[in-house]
Structure formats: structure tokens, C-alpha cells
Amino acid sequence: MTQGTQDIDDLIALMAKLPGLGPRSARRAVLHLIKKRGRLLTPLAESMQKVGATARECLNCGNIGTGDICDICTSEKRATGQICVVEDVADLWAMERASVFKGRYHVLGGTLSALDDIGPEELRIPKLRDRIASEGITEVILALGATIDGQTTAHYIADNLPGVTVTSLAQGVPVGGELDYLDDGTITAALNARKAL
Structure with a gap:
């Protein structure tokens, strides 16, 4: 196995650890990134490096931002x-x-x-x-x-x-939801949280 192939395999293995991506989806994503190297892979790598260096947890609320106190808190x-x-x-x-x-x-x-x-x-x-x-x-x-x-x-x-x-927050029937597709707990919560019209 050549070094280049190992690097790609390592990237696929890392991508597969992301939520919602398995090994197959990670391979497809990496292949797409490599094919679009100039428009996607290089800017993505640069952006990830920048975020890795600057992102931190807000000391006040726990949000993620680039300063000790996030934009929402300030x-x-x-x-x-x-x-x-x-x-x-x-x-x-x-x-x-x-x-x-x-x-x-x-x-x-x-x-x-x-x-x-x-x-x-x-x-x-x-x-x-x-x-x-x-x-x-x-x-x-x-x-x-x-x-x-x-x-x-x-x-x-x-x-x-x-x-x-x-x-x-109120709990119950989601916007666009149909009663037939809801579970018993959701229907119960919706009925208990009913309000006058």
C-alpha cells in the first residue's frame, strides 16, 4: 500500500466517525472532495484548521464561539x-x-x-x-x-x-403532523398542553 493510499484511507476512517456518516458514506464524501479539490477539499481543510485553532466554549453560557465570551452573551x-x-x-x-x-x-x-x-x-x-x-x-x-x-x-x-x-417549551403535535402517525406519548402531551383558541 502506498503512502498516498494510506492518507486517503486515514481520511475516510476519520470521516466515518462523524455523526450520520458510515464507512460507505465517508468513502463517497472523500472521493467527492478529492474530485473537487480546488473548490472543496483545500478550502475545507483550511477552514477546519482555522476553526480548530480558534473555536472555544463560551465561559458564560457554554455556546461555541471564537472568543472567551460568545456573540450572544455580548x-x-x-x-x-x-x-x-x-x-x-x-x-x-x-x-x-x-x-x-x-x-x-x-x-x-x-x-x-x-x-x-x-x-x-x-x-x-x-x-x-x-x-x-x-x-x-x-x-x-x-x-x-x-x-x-x-x-x-x-x-x-x-x-x-x-x-x-x-x-x-410546549410539547405535542408538530407543525404539519398528522395524529395517525404520532406515538401515544406525543398525543398525551399534546392533549395535556392544550390551550383555548
């Missing part, structure tokens, strides 16, 4: 008084894509899990308490998953944040 246009608590950065980015929340965020870095030995101290819950006190937060919006661990985490946070309003 923005004067963001509403103060509200913090939206999410499990991880991908959830924060999903909320930002929707462009409906104009407050600040707090990334927990996971959910409570007795099986995995993850307690409040392993998450960023103590930092959340500090931020509520120092930033004058009046509402904490819990945007956690509808899993058992997500709901356990939500209840723990709600029970341990006295003096602040704690709300959660």
Missing part, C-alpha cells in the same frame, strides 16, 4: 431577564435558526442520568444558579428533550431555582 440587542436552558450547543443553534427567542442561553452539557453517574455538579447547573443571581434573571425557559433524562433534569432545575419563574 450582544446588547439580546433581551435580559430571560435564559433559555438547553442540553447542548446543537439545541442552542436549533433555537437560533428559528429566530424566535431573543434572550440569552445556558448550555447544560447533558442531562441528569443516574445510570451514567451524571449529577448536577457534572452539568452546568451551579453556573446557571450563579447567572440567575448575577444577571437579574426573572424567567428560566427549559428547552430540554422529552426524554426521561430530559424531564428529570427539568424537574430538578425547576425544584432548585426558587424566586424565579420556570417555564418549559
Whole structure:
């Protein structure tokens, strides 16, 4: 095996570790990148090197940015008084894509899990308490998953944040969803979260 082939095999093996890519998809992606070397592979490699050198976790909220404090935390246009608590950065980015929340965020870095030995101290819950006190937060919006661990985490946070309003995102029928295709838990949550028209 030549060195060039080994380098390509190493790239395929690394790409296969990415979420949503298996060995076959990674091979196709690498082949496409090599064929489009000038337009894709070289700029991608340069961009990855730059991000690898500059990306870091925001010391305040846990978001990913290029400075010690992210753009959301430093923005004067963001509403103060509200913090939206999410499990991880991908959830924060999903909320930002929707462009409906104009407050600040707090990334927990996971959910409570007795099986995995993850307690409040392993998450960023103590930092959340500090931020509520120092930033004058009046509402904490819990945007956690509808899993058992997500709901356990939500209840723990709600029970341990006295003096602040704690709300959660509504759960139930998604936009465009048909009842026939929904599971029983989703239908139950939607019925329990019903509102007047």
C-alpha cells in the first residue's frame, strides 16, 4: 500500500466517525472532495484548521464561539431577564435558526442520568444558579428533550431555582403532523398542553 493510499484511507476512517456518516458514506464524501479539490477539499481543510485553532466554549453560557465570551452573551440587542436552558450547543443553534427567542442561553452539557453517574455538579447547573443571581434573571425557559433524562433534569432545575419563574417549551403535535402517525406519548402531551383558541 502506498503512502498516498494510506492518507486517503486515514481520511475516510476519520470521516466515518462523524455523526450520520458510515464507512460507505465517508468513502463517497472523500472521493467527492478529492474530485473537487480546488473548490472543496483545500478550502475545507483550511477552514477546519482555522476553526480548530480558534473555536472555544463560551465561559458564560457554554455556546461555541471564537472568543472567551460568545456573540450572544455580548450582544446588547439580546433581551435580559430571560435564559433559555438547553442540553447542548446543537439545541442552542436549533433555537437560533428559528429566530424566535431573543434572550440569552445556558448550555447544560447533558442531562441528569443516574445510570451514567451524571449529577448536577457534572452539568452546568451551579453556573446557571450563579447567572440567575448575577444577571437579574426573572424567567428560566427549559428547552430540554422529552426524554426521561430530559424531564428529570427539568424537574430538578425547576425544584432548585426558587424566586424565579420556570417555564418549559410546549410539547405535542408538530407543525404539519398528522395524529395517525404520532406515538401515544406525543398525543398525551399534546392533549395535556392544550390551550383555548
